[in-house]
Amino acid sequence: MNPQPAADPLTFMFDRGAECMPRTDLAALQLSRLKAQLDYAYAKVPHVRAKFDAAGVTPATLKSLDDIRRFPFTTKTDMRDTYPFGLFAVPREQVVRLHASSGTTGKATVVGYTQADVDLWTDLMARCMACAGAQPRDIVHNAYGYGLFTGGLGAHYGAERLGCTVVPVSGGMTERQVTLLQDFGAHVLCATPSYALNIAEVAEGMGIDLRKLPLRVGVFGAEPWSDALRRELDERLGIRSVDLYGLSEIIGPGVACDAT
Numbered sequence: 099m100n101p102q103p104a105a106d107p108l109t110f111m112f113d114r115g116a117e118c119m120p121r122t123d124l125a126a127l128q129l130s131r132l133k134a135q136l137d138y139a140y141a142k143v144p145h146v147r148a149k150f151d152a153a154g155v156t157p158a159t160l161k162s163l164d165d166i167r168r169f170p171f172t173t174k175t176d177m178r179d180t181y182p183f184g185l186f187a188v189p190r191e192q193v194v195r196l197h198a199s200s201g202t203t204g205k206a207t208v209v210g211y212t213q214a215d216v217d218l219w220t221d222l223m224a225r226c227m228a229c230a231g232a233q234p235r236d237i238v239h240n241a242y243g244y245g246l247f248t249g250g251l252g253a254h255y256g257a258e259r260l261g262c263t264v265v266p267v268s269g270g271m272t273e274r275q276v277t278l279l280q281d282f283g284a285h286v287l288c289a290t291p292s293y294a295l296n297i298a299e300v301a302e303g304m305g306i307d308l309r310k311l312p313l314r315v316g317v318f319g320a321e322p323w324s325d326a327l328r329r330e331l332d333e334r335l336g337i338r339s340v341d342l343y344g345l346s347e348i349i350g351p352g353v354a355c356d357a358t
Contacts, residue, residue, distance in 0.1 A: 223256020309336030
């Protein structure tokens with residue numbers, strides 16, 4: 099077994115200069131990156147180029163961040179009309195991962211990831227996990243579903259990148275989930291809030307008080323939930339619940355997260 103690397107996994111994420119960047123410098127960075135993205139999409143994706151042309155804009159139209167309002171939105175209809183790979187900006191052979199929605203409300207929306215995308219997503223999720231209160235060497239019980247849904251693999255890669263030990267249990271078999279939380283001594287629970295509540299209810303039925311376990315943080319998302327449910331989860335699990343935001347169309351979970 100290889101030892102843990104000596105370097106602190108947190109150092110790659112928290113650059114004080116970047117975190118405390120003056121607002122004017124941040125705006126300049128955002129503008130330069132936005133220009134680069136518009137240039138790339140216009141050159142590489144025919145559907146995007148056609149929408150820009152129809153709206154009477156080109157990447158050169160963007161002179162300030164405020165000019166973004168002049169550009170057309172990308173909607174789920176665009177993703178469905180170009181199903182499956184019509185919005186990809188690279189050849190399909192350069193895509194290392196495909197995720198997709200369930201398709202229950204229409205044709206599934208498909209998202210492709212290059213290796214650079216996966217690496218960026220991994221770092222982003224590691225930042226979110228750290229902001230939520232996870233620490234290197236914590237045990238992370240990941241009860242998000244694995245598969246075409248982005249939640250499971252997003253949380254998994256981010257937690258590993260942070261230096262945690264991941265239990266990739268996915269969803270279902272809730273009594274087993276409770277047993278593993280107890281036996282492995284997880285510090286962080288990742289799940290939808292409704293499933294976290296189900297875990298709490300099943301644990302109570304098994305006579306197990308999760309509040310007495312090492313569990314201290316819940317990273318919950320992938321569905322709407324209320325402040326009342328947050329308070330209930332905190333009380334029944336003995337944790338601090340945080341909200342993880344994301345959507346597959348914008349890389350997946352990790353777009354934003356509560357911070358401790």
